[in-house]
Amino acid sequence: MSMADSRPIGIFDSGVGGLTVWKELINILPNESIVYFADSKNCPYGSKSDKEIINFSKKNVEFLLSQQCKIIVVACNTATAAAIDFLRKNYNVPFIGMEPAVKPAASNSKTGHIGILATQGTFNGKLFKETSRKYADNIETNIQIGVGLVEMVENFKADTNEAEVLLRQYIEPMINNNVDQIVLGCTHYPFLYNRIKKIVGNTATIINPSIAVAKQTQAQLLKYHLETSGNDVYYKFYTTGKIKIIIKIVKQISKKNHKPFIFKSL
Numbered sequence: 001m002s003m004a005d006s007r008p009i010g011i012f013d014s015g016v017g018g019l020t021v022w023k024e025l026i027n028i029l030p031n032e033s034i035v036y037f038a039d040s041k042n043c044p045y046g047s048k049s050d051k052e053i054i055n056f057s058k059k060n061v062e063f064l065l066s067q068q069c070k071i072i073v074v075a076c077n078t079a080t081a082a083a084i085d086f087l088r089k090n091y092n093v094p095f096i097g098m099e100p101a102v103k104p105a106a107s108n109s110k111t112g113h114i115g116i117l118a119t120q121g122t123f124n125g126k127l128f129k130e131t132s133r134k135y136a137d138n139i140e141t142n143i144q145i146g147v148g149l150v151e152m153v154e155n156f157k158a159d160t161n162e163a164e165v166l167l168r169q170y171i172e173p174m175i176n177n178n179v180d181q182i183v184l185g186c187t188h189y190p191f192l193y194n195r196i197k198k199i200v201g202n203t204a205t206i207i208n209p210s211i212a213v214a215k216q217t218q219a220q221l222l223k224y225h226l227e228t229s230g231n232d233v234y235y236k237f238y239t240t241g242k243i244k245i246i247i248k249i250v251k252q253i254s255k256k257n258h259k260p261f262i263f264k265s266l
């Protein structure tokens, strides 16, 4: 591939959560066009079987490949856990996956207690089990399934008292267990940051792996010579859910003066 590969980066999630990764990608890769696919109709993935998640992921990837994407970011911890091996085996394009940031949490912890908030599917995956064994063997890991949180974000209710009530149930026991690191192990959760911070205060560091994933994407583009210095940058958003929600969220998290935004429902 030439040094000026202007094909877009593809990114997908079960819904709008992966926009937290998109936001970091546009910051560090301002010359790259991006096609985002939100499978909000089938969201949440977290409580579904691996087989179902693999099928959804297959469709999402095939859609992104039909848009000529040169690399695909699976901006969903749950889909990574269930489907990344399958995707890497079956499609001839580099994939970047996500996993809960157990490693930095364990190495930064002074109390020896860390908290991880993620979906059932992510905790069930072998990736999480292996990472925990490898990096957090001597650490007490407080795991918590964030039941209902993804739905709050999908319904534009992230910054509400209703979301805070759920978050308190999940996070206060972690704080009482002396955790000093809390990992946001689902790409939807950074949208809940304000409410999480309100609960956590200065007792723990909140770890959002999105920046690390964006950097990893940049490294892979360089490795495979897929980067572009790009002029005609665009951002396309496709959703199987409600178009109004994705428009609202993209506008909320984007800085002004961005390149053309194109929204479509499927």
Ligand code: DGL
Binding pocket: 013, 014, 015, 017, 018, 043, 044, 045, 046, 047, 075, 076, 077, 078, 079, 119, 122, 150, 185, 186, 187, 188
């Ligand atoms: N954003 C997905 C993740 O990172 C949400 C999972 C879901 O759809 O339940 O895990």
